[in-house]
Amino acid sequence: MSRAVQAQQNGMAFAAPGQDDDMCPVCRSTRYLNSNLRFLVNPTCYHKMCESCVDRIFSQGPAPCPVAGCARTLRKARFRKQTFEDLKIEREVDIRSRVAKVFNRRQEEFLNLRNWNDYLEQVETLTFNLLYEVDVEETEAKMASYEAQNAESIRRNKILENQEHESFEAASQAQKAQAWSRREEALREDEDERKERVKESREEQNRIARGGKAKVALKKSTARKKEVSKGEGKTDSSAPAPVFEIQGLKPMTAPKPKEAYDPFGRVAIIPEYYTLKKDYEHPWLEKARTDPAITTGGYDVHEYCARAMMEAFAGMGVFI
Ligand SMILES: [Zn+2]
Ligand SMILES: [Zn+2]
Structure with missing residues (x-):
């Protein structure tokens, strides 16, 4: 006989008591036939029986345990579910x-x-x-x-125990609340960062629309991470860092910075009949500036005002 077959037979032999565990010793119904079968135990003798047997036998009042050889008097009220x-x-x-x-x-x-x-x-x-x-x-x-x-000391110690339990509960609650608030804080920070990013990208688009150069902004989270890593790296700073030195390198000269491109060739157009203000107060303009439903990257309210003013004064000083 092969080992596998023997092991299988042993396994079947071990399975039998497990099936017994799922059978009520009183009415012999099993969990196999009735999946809703629930067992209760009574702490008087710890004999296990199914719920329907408990109802049937102990509903009329205390009765002897029906398990063979026990016969202790049991009460229905003391039956409870098994924990272990x-x-x-x-x-x-x-x-x-x-x-x-x-x-x-x-x-x-x-x-x-x-x-x-x-x-x-x-x-x-x-x-x-x-x-x-x-x-x-x-x-x-x-x-x-x-x-x-020792009734007095038992009572006193019980009160102390309860107090300790309560303070422990309170401490763990406080810890949970703290963790929760930290999480909220992190979420809020993320949300702020997202808003900041949207704002930055809009500003970036506006800057590009005005002909400026793109600027790379350091993200808050990246900055934070950098700070953390700086803090972590502090312990290493005391130890001498390994140095890699090269002798006799040519001195580098930085190339001259290019001048910004001027499309008008240094011709400045300065209005003669009006001064363009930075802001014009008007609810409609304010809306175009701040309402996220209608603002868009690249559209500049100031540009609009400049054009409107130019058009308003366009004919002044022209004589035919
Ligand atoms: Zn039963
Ligand atoms: Zn019993």
Whole structure:
């Protein structure tokens, strides 16, 4: 027989208990036939059964557990959903939380670490007894007497615990809020940057339309990144950087800067009968300047005003 076949058979052998886990031990219905099957457990004996069995058996009042060999009296109200897959763990967690509610002393209440550790060991022994059902009655009695004697300290420590929990919650909430505001800030910055970019490109187009040279503007984010990298690089600046030196190079002379091209050959057209103002106040012009619905790159309101003024005074001083 090949190894693969053997492994397959072993796998089938292991699959059987899994199927059992999905079957109600009372009515024998399985999840295979009923996908809505939900199991409940009762912390009295931790026997698992399906919801419909719980309804059927315990609706009339307390009844003995129907699982063979158990017969403990169960109440419907105590049935609850299973948190852990392993019922042993479910039971241990329940017992530990019950013990922790009573034995809630804090380390600062003890004189030294030794006393604190001894106390922890005592509590652990008690928990162990409850978990493995060793001297259960005696242990329960011990617990009850401790609870009665130390009711005040238990109450006080519980309040402290709640306060700590609340302050922790508040701190984590504040942290979340901070993260949120940081995110908002980043979004706003991005939006501002986008607007800035649109504005810059419009200005750039206007400048080009007026015959100026294109200027490369450094983006905000790039500038920010540069600043960050500068900050990061500071630690390295103290260490001597490796130098690559070349001897005997010719001195470089910068070429003469070219003069800007003047299409009118230094002829300036200065109006004789009027002075062109920088801005003219008029709601209609203001709209053309600022309303993003009608503004466009390359269109200059000042240019429009200059033309309108020139046309208005065009005939002055011409005599025929
Ligand atoms: Zn059932
Ligand atoms: Zn039971």
